[in-house]
Amino acid sequence: MKQPFTKVFYTSQQHITLLKSRGLVITDERKAADYLYNIGYFRLSAYFYPLLKLPKEQHQYKSGATFIQALDMYRFDRKLRLLLFNEIEKIEIAIRSCMTNAASEYFNDLFWITNPAYFYNMQNFQYTQDTIDAELKKSKEDFILHFQSAYTDSYPPAWMIAEILPLGMLCRIYTNLKDNVIKKRIAQHFGLQVPVFSSWIVILAGLRNMCCHHCRTWNRELAVITTEPRRTQFGWINSSRTDKRRMYYRICMIRYFLFTVSPGNTFEDKLKALLAAYPNIDTRAMGFPVGWENEDIWK
Known part of the structure; x- marks a missing residue:
């Protein structure tokens, strides 16, 4: 049953008093107050929870739980998000490029992305079309403004439109394609089947948004x-040894995409260096199985 929100505002010092009364060890209250003020108690509370x-x-x-331990979890999570976002960026760019290039060549139509003839569900097509219209209307990108001022076509070519659409919207466009041949061609470029590729794009789009919005990532059950x-x-x-709802599975998805997108990448080295820098992080909470370094994907 719903009830009124009755919590009151606490200053950083009041939060410190509360945390200490609950048994959290805080050795430097001045620094802790600065962290609480600049990061926020609400954001840090996710790292106090474990x-x-x-x-x-x-x-x-x-017993023995400290403010520094929570802060280390926060720092680790922040660095993990930066690492993942950097790699997802490479994958996202590759997906955009592969989709637009492969489909433009296959259909021999530079404007395929706005042509209903290539899509089987018109309701979904109209939804993506409305999104495209809205993005074009508000876009201040030079290449969009130049196209609109220089050409008479109703829409820019597919590769321009793809640059201003969210990754999740590209997934919707991909799954709505009528021709399975081109869907397979795109998916196989990344070494995947069509249903897996569609699913993985959705997962990566969600993870990308989590990284962009500074959400707790490392131990989240998704x-x-x-x-x-x-x-x-x-x-x-x-x-069979991995929880698909945990971060390790998504890290492995990124690793898999990178075999195609960036074969000479140093993602594994960076990941291992990050884990080594924070040895107290519970990798089991991230879904890492025992001996994960020996799995085929890391060889």
Whole structure:
């Protein structure tokens, strides 16, 4: 049953008093107050949570739990998001390029993305068309403004439109394509089957947004479960040992895409260096299985 929100505002010092009363060790209150003010208690509370005793509803911290431990989890999570976002950017750009180039060549139509003849669900097509119209209307990109001022066509070519659409919208366009041949061609470029490729784009788009919006990432249990590949072109993992809702599975998806997108990447080295820099991070909470370094995808 709903009830009024009755919590009151706390200053940083009041939060410190509260945390200490619950058993959290804070050795430098001045620094802790600065962190609480500049990061925010609400954001940091997600990193205090793993330090609570069971049952956690009692809000009592484990013996020896410290503010620094929570801060280290926050720092690790921040660096993990930056690492993942950097790699997702490469993958996203490759997906945009592959989709627009492959389909433009296959259909022999530079404007295929706005042509209803290539799509089977008109309701979905209209939704993507409305999104394209809205994005074009508000776009201040030089290449869009130049096209609109220089040409009489109703829409720019597919590769221009793809640059101003969210990754999730590109996935919707891809899955709505009528011709399975071009869908397979695009998916196979990344060593995947069509249903897996569609699923993985959605997952990556969600993870990208989490990274962009500074959301807690490292130990989150994610709602969307991805489609498992039946066969793979590159090394993969033993999925029976992996929780698909945890971050490790998504990290492996990124690793898999990079085999095509950036074969000489240093993602593995950067990941291992980050984990080594924060040895107290519980990788089990991220879904890392014992001996993960020996799985085929990391060889």
